[in-house]
Amino acid sequence: MTERLIDEVVLVTGAARGIGRAVAEKAAAEGAAVGLIDVLAGELARTTAELRATGARVAAVVGDITDENAVAKAVGELSSELGPATVLVNNAGKNAYADATRMTVAEWDSVFDVDLKGAWLMARQVLPSMIENRHGAIVNIASIHSSLTTAGMFPYAAAKSGLVGMTRSLALDVGPHNVRVNAVSPGYIATDLLEEFFTTFPAEREHALDVHPLGRIGTPADVAEVVCFLASRAAAFVTGANWAVDGGLGVRSA
Template sequence: MTGRLVNEVVLVTGGARGIGRAVALKAAEEGAAVGLIDVLGDQLAATKAELSGAKVATAVGDITDEVSVRQAVGRLTEELGGPVTVLVNNAGKNSYADATTMSVAEWDGVFDVDLKGAWLLARQVLPSMIEHRHGAIVNVASIHAQLTTAGMFPYAAAKAGLLGMTRSLALDVAPHNVRVNAVSPGYIATDLLEEFFGEFPHEREHALGVHPLGRIGTPENVAEVVCFLASEAAAFVTGANWAVDGGLGVRYA
């Protein structure tokens, strides 16, 4: 424990499992009060139990609905005793669709979670960050935002949009001493990755073979980078996208 997030109120979306859970545990270890939003109530309760020694609050909420976002953030800030100073937009949704047959509702479902939700949360917490001239947002994008493969439509498009939002917001709020960055995980051992391997079983062995580090990453690997970017240790970092992909993104063919 380094205490890099002491006195911070960290809000993590999709905090019930995977990368979100790992970020919550690491943030609490670093001294933060932690708020979690997820639609998975039972798993959210289990994660809260793991954080029993920390100041933590949870809310079951839908990040794609502005009323739900407003109510969830309001409850969490009240329980945690202060406004959100760090937002981690982690909630995400995979998609493996055919562009010619995908319905508009299916398209909206992906973009609502992967992009719109991040904006709704940022819109909710930024006024306080701007007022206090203190805050950080970390958006969890994906290697697919810049380097993708066939069959990932429109997930790659949504995550590319999240990087664009990161850069745009970073410039808009920089005069207020608020920072906005992104991390782009590669293959990370989460439920979403297992979903991907279930859809494309041949990819499991292939993934291990193409990683320069020779392994799949862990949620904790990503959480370390997220919490660094959220902390004052990264005070001069904004508008950046940090790859957490075991070197996959720099490999040729």
């Protein structure tokens, strides 16, 4: 390990499983104190216990990132235990499959609340201390759907495109304070959300393997490596970027 995150306090949303858990594991292995936030209480408790068993400094809070009061409470509790966040990884998200002519406003709001508003609420909560200390990094987990999408994914692509736009805008706003904001756009990654997608669209499973130039589905660890690089001082001159972690899928023309 490079220990590139020593002295950092890394908050990860959606940290109980999948990419969030992999990011938490990698950040801890790289020397960070790690704060975990998720709504899945049972899985969060297991992840926390397993991370602590490695000797990592870890704290966890069950919290809903779409509720501004819950966000303030969660970040406050984690800051009291670990210190102010120096890195935020906005990983929590949800898939959506809808017909634009039939989707209800409530269904639309539920997607944007998690995939976009929650990232803003978290950023709003941690940025004041980052700006005051002139040190911080935010990494937003977007998606390949922010630039390339498929039929049936409305309005997930719209929400993730918004997250990339927010990344660029925030990067400009907080750059003068030495705070960096970047996005990572995973492609097909072996998570519960991907399995949900394959269950909804069974024909996509084999097709996904066929179209990847690297010939495989990605792993949460593949994404975590890039996230922790962008969170570290090794990426000190990288901000406002959207990094594809998609096995080359995004460069195919067909």
